[in-house]
Amino acid sequence: xxxxxxxxxxxxxxxxxxxxxxxxxxxxxxxxxxxxxxxxxxxxxxxxxxxxxxxxxxxxxxxxxxxxxxxxxxxxxxxxxxxxxxxxxxxxxxxxxxxxxxxxxxxxxxxxxxxxxxxxxxxxxxxxxxxxxxxxxxxxxxxxxxxxxxxxxxxxxxxxxxxxxxxxxxxxxxxxxxxxxxxxxxxxxxxxxxxxxxxxxxxxxxxxxxxxxxxxxxxxxxxxxxxxxxxxxxxxxxxxxxxxxxxxxxxxxxxxxxxxxxxxxxxxxxxxxxxxxxxxxxxxxxxxxxxxxxxxxxxxxxxxxxxxxxxxxxxxxxxxxxxxxxxxxxxxxxxxxxxxxxxxxxxxxxxxxxxxxxxxxxxxxxxxxxxxxxxxxxxxxxxxxxxxxxxxxxxxxxxxxxxxxxxxxxxxxxxx
Amino acid sequence: xxxxxxxxxxxxxxxxxxxxxxxxxxxxxxxxxxxxxxxxxxxxxxxxxxxxxxxxxxxxxxxxxxxxxxxxxxxxxxxxxxxxxxxxxxxxxxxxxxxxxxxxxxxxxxxxxxxxxxxxxxxxxxxxxxxxxxxxxxxxxxxxxxxxxxxxxxxxxxxxxxxxxxxxxxxxxxxxxxxxxxxxxxxxxxxxxxxxxxxxxxxxxxxxxxxxxxxxxxxxxxxxxxxxxxxxxxxxxxxxxxxxxxxxxxxxxxxxxxxxxxxxxxxxxxxxxxxxxxxxxxxxxxxxxxxxxxxxxxxxxxxxxxxxxxxxxxxxxxxxxxxxxxxxxxxxxxxxxxxxxxxxxxxxxxxxxxxxxxxxxxxxxxxxxxxxxxxxxxxxxxxxxxxxxxxxxxxxxxxxxxxxxxxxxxxxxxxx
Numbered sequence: 001x002x003x004x005x006x007x008x009x010x011x012x013x014x015x016x017x018x019x020x021x022x023x024x025x026x027x028x029x030x031x032x033x034x035x036x037x038x039x040x041x042x043x044x045x046x047x048x049x050x051x052x053x054x055x056x057x058x059x060x061x062x063x064x065x066x067x068x069x070x071x072x073x074x075x076x077x078x079x080x081x082x083x084x085x086x087x088x089x090x091x092x093x094x095x096x097x098x099x100x101x102x103x104x105x106x107x108x109x110x111x112x113x114x115x116x117x118x119x120x121x122x123x124x125x126x127x128x129x130x131x132x133x134x135x136x137x138x139x140x141x142x143x144x145x146x147x148x149x150x151x152x153x154x155x156x157x158x159x160x161x162x163x164x165x166x167x168x169x170x171x172x173x174x175x176x177x178x179x180x181x182x183x184x185x186x187x188x189x190x191x192x193x194x195x196x197x198x199x200x201x202x203x204x205x206x207x208x209x210x211x212x213x214x215x216x217x218x219x220x221x222x223x224x225x226x227x228x229x230x231x232x233x234x235x236x237x238x239x240x241x242x243x244x245x246x247x248x249x250x251x252x253x254x255x256x257x258x259x260x261x262x263x264x265x266x267x268x269x270x271x272x273x274x275x276x277x278x279x280x281x282x283x284x285x286x287x288x289x290x291x292x293x294x295x296x297x298x299x300x301x302x303x304x305x306x307x308x309x310x311x312x313x314x315x316x317x318x319x320x321x322x323x324x325x326x327x328x329x330x331x332x333x334x335x336x337x338x339x340x341x342x343x344x345x346x347x348x349x350x351x352x353x354x355x356x357x358x359x360x361x362x363x364x365x366x367x368x369x370x371x372x373x374x375x376x377x378x379x380x381x382x383x384x385x386x387x388x389x390x391x392x393x394x395x396x397x398x399x400x401x402x403x404x405x406x407x408x409x410x411x412x413x414x415x416x
Numbered sequence: 417x418x419x420x421x422x423x424x425x426x427x428x429x430x431x432x433x434x435x436x437x438x439x440x441x442x443x444x445x446x447x448x449x450x451x452x453x454x455x456x457x458x459x460x461x462x463x464x465x466x467x468x469x470x471x472x473x474x475x476x477x478x479x480x481x482x483x484x485x486x487x488x489x490x491x492x493x494x495x496x497x498x499x500x501x502x503x504x505x506x507x508x509x510x511x512x513x514x515x516x517x518x519x520x521x522x523x524x525x526x527x528x529x530x531x532x533x534x535x536x537x538x539x540x541x542x543x544x545x546x547x548x549x550x551x552x553x554x555x556x557x558x559x560x561x562x563x564x565x566x567x568x569x570x571x572x573x574x575x576x577x578x579x580x581x582x583x584x585x586x587x588x589x590x591x592x593x594x595x596x597x598x599x600x601x602x603x604x605x606x607x608x609x610x611x612x613x614x615x616x617x618x619x620x621x622x623x624x625x626x627x628x629x630x631x632x633x634x635x636x637x638x639x640x641x642x643x644x645x646x647x648x649x650x651x652x653x654x655x656x657x658x659x660x661x662x663x664x665x666x667x668x669x670x671x672x673x674x675x676x677x678x679x680x681x682x683x684x685x686x687x688x689x690x691x692x693x694x695x696x697x698x699x700x701x702x703x704x705x706x707x708x709x710x711x712x713x714x715x716x717x718x719x720x721x722x723x724x725x726x727x728x729x730x731x732x733x734x735x736x737x738x739x740x741x742x743x744x745x746x747x748x749x750x751x752x753x754x755x756x757x758x759x760x761x762x763x764x765x766x767x768x769x770x771x772x773x774x775x776x777x778x779x780x781x782x783x784x785x786x787x788x789x790x791x792x793x794x795x796x797x798x799x800x801x802x803x804x805x806x807x808x809x810x811x812x813x814x815x816x817x818x819x820x821x822x823x824x825x826x827x828x829x830x831x832x
Contacts, residue, residue, distance in 0.1 A: 060476065080761050081502035081525065088495050092571055109497065109525065111761060113799060153761035155508055164814070169585070172802040175809030176757030180831075182822065183812040190817035197819045341592035345496050345527060345569035383529060383799035386588040393591030396599040398580070401606035403613045406598065415596075 004045050005070045008036040008213055011312055019070070021130040024211045035313055036213040037253070038070050046261045051232060060084040062118055062221040068257050069221075070214045075125050078153035080111040082121040083221050087229040087375070092343030097360055101373040103235070104356070105226055106346055108381030112149040112173055114142035114302075114352075115222060115247060115379040120150040120207065122218035127205040133157060137207035138195035140188050140243060140302050141170035142380050147207050148177035159204060161195035163188045167301060169384040187296055189307045208309065216313070219250025220257065226375050227255065227264055234264045236372040237323070239271040241354035241379055242281055243303035245314025248272050251377070252317035268375075269323035271368075272314065273358030275300045275350075279327035280307075281314055286325065291315075299330045299388050302351035302380060324367065328357040334392035336360065337382065347382035347389070355379070420461050421486045424452040424629055427728060435486070437546040440627050451729055452629040453669070454486050462677040467648060476500040478534055478637040484673050485637075486630045491541050494569035496527040498537040499637050503645040503791070508759030513779055517789040519651070520772070521642055522762055524797030528565040528589055530558035530718075530768075531638060531663060531795040536566040536623065538634035543621040549573060553623035554611035556604050556659060556718050557586035558796050563623050564593035575620060577611035579604045583717060585800040603712055605723045624725065632729070635666025636673065642791050643671065643680050650680045652788040653739070655687040657770035657795055658697055659719035661730025664688045667793070668733035684791075685739035687784075688730065689774030691716045691766075695743040696723075697730055702741065707731075715746045715804050718767035718796060740783065744773040750808035752776065753798065763798035763805070771795070 008017040010026035012033045017023055019038070026034025049067045057064045062083035066073050085107045094102040110117035120143065127135045137147050138161035151158045158179040162171070163186060174181045182198075184191040192208070199206050206212055227234055234255065242248050248270060258264045274282045277298030284291035291311045296304040308314070318325055328336075333350045336357035340346050348356075356376040362368045382389050397413075399405045410416070424433040426442035428449045433439055435454070442450025461483045473480045478499035482489055501523050510518040526533035536559065543551045553563050554577035567574045574595040578587070579602060590597045598614075600607040608624070615622050622628055643650055650671065658664050664686060674680045690698045693714030700707035707727045712720040724730070734741055744752075749766045752773035756762050764772075772792040778784045798805050813829070815821045826832070 078761065079504050079506055081504075081522075086497035088497075090495055090569065092568075106527075109527070111522075111525070112763070113529075113797070149757075149761035149763070151761075152508075152758055153506065162812070168806065169799050169802045171812060172798070172805035172809065173763055175812065176753060176763050176798060176805050177761055178754075178758035181812035182825075183814045184817050185814060186817040194815075194817050194819065194822060198822055201819065201823070337592060338594075341565075342568055342594035345494065345565035345567075345593055347528070347565070347589055347592050381529070381799065382588070382592060383585050383797065386585045386802065389588035389592050390584065393588065396578070396587060396591065396597035398599045398601060399610075401600050401602040401610050403610060403617065406610060406614055407617070409598075 002072050002074065003070060004040045004067055006039045006041050009039050011035050011037055024206060024213065031211065035310060038213055038217055040068065042260045051263050062121060062218065065221050065224050069122065070217050071122065071125050072129060075129050078121060078124055078150045080150065080153050082111060082117050084225060085109045087226060088344065090344035093340060096339060096343055097363055098370050099363060099374055100371050103375045104344065104346060105222065105375055105377045107222060107377060107379050108348060108352060112146045113381035113384060114146060115219065116142040116146040117150065118221050119143065119215035119218040120146035122214050123147060123207040123212065124150045124154045124156055126214050127156060128154065130205065132205035134159065134204045135207055136195060136199050136204040138192040140304060141166045142302050145170050145173035148174045148179035152177040159198065161191040163191045165301060167385040167387065169386060188305055192309065216246055216250040216253055219247055220254030222377060223251045223254025224258060227258055232264055234266050235268050235375045237271055237368055237374045238268045238377065239273060239355035239359040239374065240377045241303050241351045242272040242274050242314055243305040244308045245281060245310035247379065249310055249313035249317050252321060267321060270318050270321040271323050271355065271358055271362065272318050272325040273354045274303060274327050275333060275354060276327040276329050278304045278306055281311055282325040282327040285315055285318060300333055300350035300354050301385065302349065303354060326358045326361055328354065328361055332357040332361065337389065337392045346378060348378040349380040349382045349385045350388050352378045352380040352382065418488050418490065419486060420456045420483055422455045422457050425455050427451050427453055440622060440629065447627065451726060454629055454633050456484065458676045467679050478537060478634065481637050481640050485538065486633050487538065487541050488545060491545050494537060494540055494566045496566065496569050498527060498533050500641060501525045503642060504760065506760035509756060512755060512759055513776055514786050515779060515790055516787050519791045520760065520762060521638065521791055521793045523638060523793060523795050524764060524768060528562045529797035529800060530562055531635065532558040532562040533566065534637050535559065535631035535634040536562035538630050539563060539623040539628065540566045540570045540572055542630050543572060544570065546621065548621035550575065550620045551623055552611055552615050552620040554608040556720060557582045558718050561586050561589035564590045564595035568593040575614065577607040579607045581717060583801040583803065585802060604721055608725065632662055632666040632669055635663055636670030638793060639667045639670025640674060643674055648680055650682050651684050651791045653687055653784055653790045654684045654793065655689060655771035655775040655790065656793045657719050657767045658688040658690050658730055659721040659724065661697060661724050661726035663795065665726055665729035665733050668737060683737060686734050686737040687739050687771065687774055687778065688734050688741040689770045690719060690743050691749060691770060692743040692745050694720045694722055697727055698741040698743040701731055701734060716749055716766035716770055717801065718765065719770060742774045742777055744770065744777055748773045748777065753805065753808045762794060764794040765796040765798045765801045766804050768794045768796040768798065
């Protein structure tokens with residue numbers, strides 16, 4: 001295969017494996033612990049590619065970083081615009097939060113409106129490279145809708161396992177994209193387990209992000225874009241929500257890959273944020289102990305993951321970065337949705353703004369300084385979960401179609 | 417002001433007016449008929465700008481076409497990525513429809529997920545140029561949410577008038593963006609009338625697209641992008657849904673402006689499509705008579721406009737282009753949603769895919785030839801209207817979390 005992948009490396013035992021079809025986890029450490037990392041020939045990437053060369057690229061998508069992706073550049077790709085989402089510097093938000101150097105990466109501006117599109121793009125291309133025609137995953141929602149969208153564009157069949165609680169917007173996406181949607185009447189853990197059994201039973205391609213080591217490689221492109229959009233001046237902090245742990249692990253892999261080829265000269269600190277209604281990884285991090293399964297009691301459905309599938313990669317990323325983790329309440333999350341919308345015109349779903357909510361908390365208690373350079377990643381669009389948006393933002397003013405009614409209604413609200 | 421605007425021209429009587437704040441319609445023809453067009457100094461644009469120069473621009477947004485916009489380039493802009501949406505060439509869709517040269521412009525990939533963002537960006541900048549701090553509009557939904565988003569990013573106050581029937585997703589956006597949302601218990605016509613009265617009463621900036629001649633100038637950028645993304649080889653047909661008539665008028669203005677400066681050497685035919693549940697302009701066009709008010713009986717809420725506000729610009733655009741108009745049923749619209757999602761991974765709202773539904777119809781009856789170059793504009797994202805998406809796409813397969821249950825459910829559906 002024409003790419004720079006040298007092999008796979010078990011994050012637990014360090015064993016190196018050949019990157020071959022069907023190899024997803026370390027055979028010695030098992031599917032629970034033996035998560036694999038993709039290792040590239042960084043020396044050769046460094047020799048053959050440069051930031052200067054990249055700046056000439058007209059490809060404004062994740063594929064501008066093709067040397068860092070585990071793909072044959074010749075394989076057909078789904079015809080959608082993945083990645084190269086906007087990085088904003090919203091003055092109103094910065095003022096309210098008291099940060100002078102704050103950026104927001106709006107990954108809700110992906111084809112199916114979440115960061116997961118970056119991973120699903122890789123998944124469907126890998127599936128084609130491995131000659132598979134059916135692809136499956138379990139998901140809290142966004143991985144599902146992104147896989148369904150990318151697979152539709154690629155002409156592949158999908159089986160998608162979601163827990164019964166998934167918001168309607170995400171289910172609607174799945175159905176429109178023609179997926180076979182299995183709504184598992186149980187928790188995300190139940191959906192994950194059933195998908196694993198079904199993948200074994202029918203031999204489908206496995207897009208479960210924690211298990212499939214190539215998906216983090218898609219997610220890492222969000223970090224590469226942040227670095228490039230900031231003209232390679234790496235932020236002090238990157239804040240992101242944490243569920244299974246794959247996204248924050250992907251962010252870290254992206255910065256580390258750039259560091260290894262010398263395109264950036266420092267690494268950011270990572271801030272991983274969960275809802276206090278489901279914070280197994282935050283608790284593990286703060287109490288410095290092994291993680292334990294948790295209840296899934298939060299409105300932030302995308303990160304309501306009681307049994308995270310990639311805990312080690314996530315915890316290791318935060319520790320290596322010298323960053324930290326924090327849990328915020330659902331009320332803080334709804335506040336962050338309102339604040340981001342009102343000050344910036346950006347509409348995030350609850351899990352999408354959880355990183356921002358954590359940032360606000362750590363800013364207020366002084367852990368993050370007001371002049372540090374900070375990027376909050378908004379991982380998904382609020383249109384996916386309208387019910388919670390309305391819970392956050394209240395109801396409209398209802399009037400009969402007469403100016404007199406309106407004048408009275410507004411007067412009552414202090415507008416004359 | 418430092419731009420190329422020469423003045424305004426009444427589309428009815430041809431009278432030329434100075435482009436001054438507060439001038440929205442022709443004083444002689446009145447606000448109903450005296451819609452104005454913005455006239456530029458095309459000669460000077462041609463001298464000072466070129467396609468070659470444009471190709472060097474790093475600004476991938478509507479503002480790359482700043483010489484063609486009625487803005488002072490120095491005025492602050494809302495910090496959101498408006499426009500430069502992807503133009504796809506989806507093979508699966510082309511095959512089903514029997515067109516060999518079919519493109520889809522996904523304008524759902526705008527900051528608030530609809531084409532209307534292009535107009536709202538202009539509106540908020542113009543409001544700031546005219547020293548206004550409060551801006552108002554009536555809308556079937558998308559103009560509203562886009563105005564609320566752009567105004568939030570710009571720090572302006574908004575009053576938004578929507579008919580009671582607006583889908584929840586759009587209302588949620590408005591509220592999250594901090595708009596004062598007036599839900600008028602009546603039709604879109606009622607909402608429009610009340611907004612006009614309120615704008616008079618309180619002196620707010622008027623973003624009503626038909627009335628404010630500058631908004632079509634934002635919408636026209638979709639045509640400019642199509643031309644540039646096709647390497648200036650203009651399509652034979654551009655299909656788009658029609659409500660008030662402003663969007664199709666904007667598409668036409670965009671191509672005409674490019675033609676006037678010699679950047680393109682032909683003009684496309686326009687296909688304007690409405691739902692048969694609300695088709696006053698299609699009926700007027702096909703029966704060659706003045707339009708008459710219609711009921712608003714369609715699921716395509718964004719184009720459920722019984723009393724269109726820009727009928728003349730729209731009808732004139734279609735006629736000048738040598739194109740045509742057609743009405744399609746709501747069932748055709750739901751079919752088009754399903755088809756686009758399943759073949760291409762693109763999720764459009766009902767009005768968003770109405771242009772495509774019309775294209776399908778005219779392809780099947782031979783008006784549009786299979787090898788013509790065609791662009792269908794998808795004007796808004798399906799996440800804005802989840803209820804209709806589920807109506808289009810059906811329900812998921814519900815199972816208990818056991819492989820046995822799943823095997824039985826799938827067997828029953830023919831999957832073994």
